[in-house]
Amino acid sequence: MAAGETMGMTTTYLDAISQALREEMRRDSRVILLGEDIGVFGGAFKITRGFLDEFGSDRVIDTPISESGFVGAACAAAIEGFRPVVEFQFADFVTCAFDQIVNFAAKAYYRWGTPVPVVFRCPSGGGFRGGPFHSQNPEAWFTHVPGLKVVQPSTPYDAKGLLKSAIRDNNPVMYFEHKHLYRRIREQLPDDDYVIPLGCADVKREGRDLTIVTYGAMVHDSLAAAERLAKDGAECEVIDLRTLVPLDKKCFLDSVRKTSRALVVYEAHLTGGFGGEVAAIIAQEAFDDLDAPVVRVASMDVPIPFSPPLEDAVLPSADKIYRAAVDVLEY
Amino acid sequence: MHTEPIYLDPALDRTAIAPVELVAREDLLTWYRVMRLTRTFEQKLAALYRQGGILGAAYLGTGQEAIATGVASVMQPRDYFNSVSRELAAWFYRGVEPKHVMARWFGKDVPPSHGRDLGLFLADLERYGLAPYANAPMGSWLPSGAGxxxxxKLRREPRVYVAFTGEGATSPGDFYEGINFAAIHKLPLVIIVANNGFAYSTPVSDEMPVKNVADRAPAFNIPGEIAFGNDIFEVRRVARRAIEHARQGLGPYLVEFKTFRQRGHGEHDDMSYVPAGLRAFWERRDPLRMYIDYLQHGGGMTSDQLSAIDAECTALVEEAVQYAESVPYPSPEKVAWRLYAD
Structure with missing residues (x-):
């Protein structure tokens, strides 16, 4: 039993990911893991602690520090019938493997009809003073690439169910797990082998006055803002996209048609972030239903700085979401 | 120009085939058929490109046919390989039909790509053992080859992956990352480097600080061997050793074949950067001409026998063009088909 599982029968976001991996490896011998320090050390965040003992070095493969090398190898092993799950130590390092992901994994099926069932686990996100190279949210680089699926869970329940779906999917899946949620968010999980289909958003809070469309860590900040707004008398609906590709448009469009107001919240940089796409879809498909402009809350367009007052200035927060929501509600 | 014009060690040089093994007549003729078919096909491709029949660009392996043919001839049927752009002969050796290659160059609706990728590229593991990879930046096929x-290795299968590459692709990081991973795990990866003297227009002396690509092998603690790439017997001798080494579980093996690309990087390239002396040097070492000389003398073949094969190849290429012209283009209605697997 991993640490954390013992506390009040609840499971952390981190342990939920670990459980999904362990259960999938027990279920399917084709699942193999590759990554830096994942074996004896159990990974930088200890997601794979104990895996080497249980599954052996054929299935838990420690790699040299060469992301492009082991990502390329994982894609080929996937084509050959394995179901590799690659751990990036930090999502920021995905840049080193960009070519193998966007030019090999994403295009092989379109070009040759060869499925590439591989999952790339990318510990992403800021808020814990990681500085410019350990805090980024690079999901939009990958939503721009046809052929990839992109997942970003916000809760332990979703993290586990979505990772299982990603591993069982026959396409390359970018799985962004937010580091700041690892030990901060916990909940009770069902005992059964549940999966959450890719492409289904989730209404995390119901409301009639404003739709907040968000994903990842910002779900929690958005829920906090919604609680505060409720005290002001405004009920917000909080939609957690959960997967960006495929995108559940219907879920948030239905909500916007009900509330007539939309706020899009994401932790990545404002410009070119996936929330821009969501805002465009709302503007294009629900324009007649809107009573206010679609507003985005996201990180400022600067690198994520290290020093606390600087990082706090850059990242979105419950307070910033609250203030933006008030503006939209009062428009 | 500060390039060394002849990048071939005189000790490896030759202007005639050195037949170092006894070979059945049938095999000798098979190799000839493959090399001739490749040469004839590529000459046709170049002509079609000049006439506007082939769009985009055309890339040939003229002058390097002995490497692709020789290596393919010592692979086992279940071995995998990747080609880059100079290994059409290996496709033909493994059974790829000329008409399908030509139809792909025309952008027609033939499997497995259905017009989505250049005729230059082909991947079909099931039928030919020809592996998919990112045909984008150079060297990307070493990490995938390792995979x-x-x-x-994980399935305990005695199979080998042969990664064809050029010397230009030994500079990017993927070359090192792929071989490094394979060497750590003693994976059955054979790296066949065709060193043709130029990465597009850049001579070897401006590409790398070592004289030979094989000089890089000690960094991976793997064997690195240099050989003359225009003698098919020499290619087979060295490639066989490399492939058996990998098949025995001893890890990767790197072979560098010195050769020369007789055409430009692509047919749009006039090769003005190649010194005339270097061109003349290698023209005297044309792999097909050397092989014909051998077949007609030591090999005991008559010129009539070879002419019959030449005619057969010409007919196959003509048939390939007719086929390519006759099959339809892919429908734009299917442009989004097969993006995600079920």
Whole structure:
């Protein structure tokens, strides 16, 4: 039993990911893991602690520090019938493997009809003073690439169910797990082998006055803002996209048609972030239903700085979401 | 120009085939058929490109046919390989039909790509053992090659992955990352480097600080061997050793074949950067001409026998053009088909 599982029968976001991996490896011998320090050390965040003992070095493969090398190898092993799950130590390092992901994994099926069932686990996100190279949210680089699926869970329940779906999917899946949620968010999980289909958003809070469309860590900040707004008398609906590709448009469009107001919240940089796409879809498909402009809350367009007052200035927060929501509600 | 014009060690040089093994007549003729078919096909491709029949660009392997043919001839049927752009002969050796290659160059609706990728590229593991990879930046096929080899090793299968590459692709990081991973895990990866003297227009002396690509092998603690790439017997002798080494579980093996690309990087390239002396040097070492000389003398073949094969190849290429012209283009209605697997 991993640490954390013992506390009040609840499971952390981190342990939920670990459980999904362990259960999938027990279920399917084709699942193999590759990554830096994942074996004896159990990974930088200890997601794979104990895996080497249980599954052996054929299935838990420690790699040299060469992301492009082991990502390329994982894609080929996937084509050959394995179901590799690659751990990036930090999502920021995905840049080193960009070519193998966007030019090999994403295009092989379109070009040759060869499925590439591989999952790339990318510990992403800021808020814990990681500085410019350990805090980024690079999901939009990958939503721009046809052929990839992109997942970003916000809760332990979703993290586990979505990772299982990603591993069982026959396409390359970018799985962004937010580091700041690892030990901060916990909940009770069902005992059964549940999966959450890719492409289904989730209404995390119901409301009639404003739709907040968000994903990842910002779900929690958005829920906090919604609680505060409720005290002001405004009920917000909080939609957690959960997967960006495929995108559940219907879920948030239905909500916007009900509330007539939309706020899009994401932790990545404002410009070119996936929330821009969501805002465009709302503007294009629900324009007649809107009573206010679609507003985005996201990180400022600067690198994520290290020093606390600087990082706090850059990242979105419950307070910033609250203030933006008030503006939209009062428009 | 500060390039060394002849990048071939005189000790490896030759202007005639050195037949170092006894070979059945049938095999000798098979190799000839493959090399001739490749030469004839590529000459046709170049002509079609000049006439506007082939869009985009055309890339040929003229002058390097002995390497692709020789290496393919010592692979086992279940071995995998990747080609880059100079290994059409290996496709033909493994059974790829000229008409399908030509139809792909025309952008027609033939499997497995259905017009989505250049005629230059082909991947079909099931039928030819020809592996998919990112045909984008150079060297990307070494990490993927290591991955296919990893799959063989994990399944305890005595199969080998042969990664064809040029010397230009030995500079990017992927070359090192792929071989490094394979060497750590002793994966059955054979790296066949065709060193043709130029990465597009850049001579070897401006590409790398070592004289030979094989000089880089000690960094991976793997064997690195240099050989003359225009003698098919020499290619087979060295490639066989490399492939058996990998098949025995001893890890990767790197072979560098010195050769020369007789055409430009692509047919749009006039090769003005190649010194006339270097061109003349290698023209005297044309792999097909050397092989014909051998077949007609030591090999005991008559010119009539070879002419019959030449005519057969010409007919196959003509048929390929007719086929390519006759099959339809892919429908734009299917442009989004087969993006995600079920």
């Amino acid at each position: 296919y080899a990893l799959a063989f």
